[in-house]
Amino acid sequence: MAVALAASQERFDSRGHLFMVADGMGAHAAGELASKLATDVVPLTYHKLVDLSPPEALKEAVLQANRYINGRGEADLEFRGMGTTVDTLVILPQGALIAHVGDSRVYRLREECLEQLTFDHSLVWEMRAAGHLSENEEDIPSFIPRNVITRSMGPNPEVQADLEGPFPVQTGDTFLLCSDGLSGQLSDCRIGQILGCLEPGEAAQALVHVANLRGGPDNITVVIARITGPQRTLDSPKQKANFENGNGTPRPVHPIIWGLLGILPSLGGVFALANSPKVALALLLAAFLVGCGALIYRYTKPHRMVFDSRPRGKGPYRQTLCSPDAEFIDWVRDLVNQLREAAEKESWHVDWQPIHPHQEAGETATRDADFVKAGREYLRVICQIMGQVRQRQTRNEPDRAAGIF
Structure with a gap:
């Protein structure tokens, strides 16, 4: 993953804040190399292309990174065919831009609605778009593989990258970038409910821990960004999301x-x-x-070309209401109970003293029907237990918590 925050207001106005996830594919070493190259090349190239507007620079950065990854793979038989998914989110005064390849996802939580802003480049989604499958997951025939992707960076010298947005941004919006290791284990509703209960840092930990407990892979990648002030938002719906070549910043002199x-x-x-x-x-x-x-x-600039404000792409592709409710509290409390039972049965060395106050606070909030607070406290219990398990794992003790449910 990569995060490149603008160092000044001027830099934010011209290039914004950049957030990125990349999920490598192929052999372990090859996938790791492909994802690392993507997260190194895309941000660097995007910020170097100062004579292009942000949408043009973002898409060109992805295309150049793809050619570089492909070249490295073709030059070494061990890495030939390596690939990676990529999602890059740029938050600008004009809105949120996304460059997307593969089946990693970008979500936006606005109040109690979670929106998927990217289209999965997977066999299932492509068949749905062609009208061959219904939206109901239960109706997908068992012989159709769910984990086959149709597009990735690296295997071919050219790739078609989706450009989405700019999506209007307002204070309180929460953006989530994640690999399919998360979205494959948790429904959109559960993802949104967890996001709505916690601050970004805690939410990232909770999402990864819960996905791991449900059998997710160890290399789940999650990046969360929350809009906290109007100076970073486009609060007026009448303001146009126009981009100009050069973006009003001085051009570099040799x-x-x-x-x-x-x-x-x-x-x-x-x-x-x-x-x-x-x-x-x-x-x-x-x-x-x-x-x-x-x-x-x-x-001065050779020309100033203003782009229209019509959004690129067709997102959002899904919208899910995800207010924390009694059913969610029952679900997360059941996870807590199963985790506590497993800890006692397997004789994990867990210090329960800092955990009990969160458990009690969750029970009190449940009785008061304060579902946001109850969810927050129960999720903190999970994070506390799993945090201690992970610390034990770093001491080369076996991790028996992952995938127990």
Whole structure:
């Protein structure tokens, strides 16, 4: 995964905050390399393409990363055919942009509605789009594999990347980027309910722990970003999401030009002291002209092309109401009870003292029908237990908690 936050308001206005997940495929080493290359190349290339608008730069960054991954794979037989899924989210003043390849997902939780903003490039979703399958998961025939993806970065020199957005952003919106290890274990409703109960950091831990307990892989990737203030949002629905080439920021000037601006006046001074006023004057004039040219280049643009505000792509593709309710509390409390029983049966070395207050707070909130607080406290119980299990695992003790339900 990768997170690149803008270091200044000017940088945010021009390039925004970038969040990214990549889930490698193929042999273990090959998949890891492909995902690492993607998370290294995409953010770097996106920020280098300053003469392109954010939508153009984001898509071009993904295409260049794909060609680079493919080239590395073709150059080494061990990594040939390696690939990775990619989801890149950029939060700008104009809204949220997404570049997407594969079956990792980007969600947005707004109030009590979870929206899937990306289209799964999988066999099941492609067959649904063609009208060959219904939306009901239970109606999918058993002979149709659910884990076959139809598009990824790396195996081929060219790839078709989806560009979604800009989606309007408002204070309180929560964005989730995740690999299919999470979405394959938890329904959209459960994902949204957990997101709605916890702050981003705790929610990320809880989602991974719960997915692992339900049999998910160890390499689940989750990135969560929440909009916390109006300075990062497009709160006015009438404001247009327009992007311009250059985005109003100065263009970079080559270092050689800045070097000439230092060398030419110095040489002029040397020739002036050597009684060569004409040469000195010519050098100073050259420095003046170079400086003027550099300023003109830096602060003007060859053209300004304004893009229309119509969203790219067709997202959101799914919408799910996910308010925490009594049924959710029963589900998460059942997870807690099963986890406690497993801990006692398997004689895990768990320190229950810091856990009991969360359990009691969850029970009190349940009686008061405060389902958000109850969910929060029960999820904290799960995180506390699993956190201790993970610490034991780092000491090379067997991890018997993963996939016990």
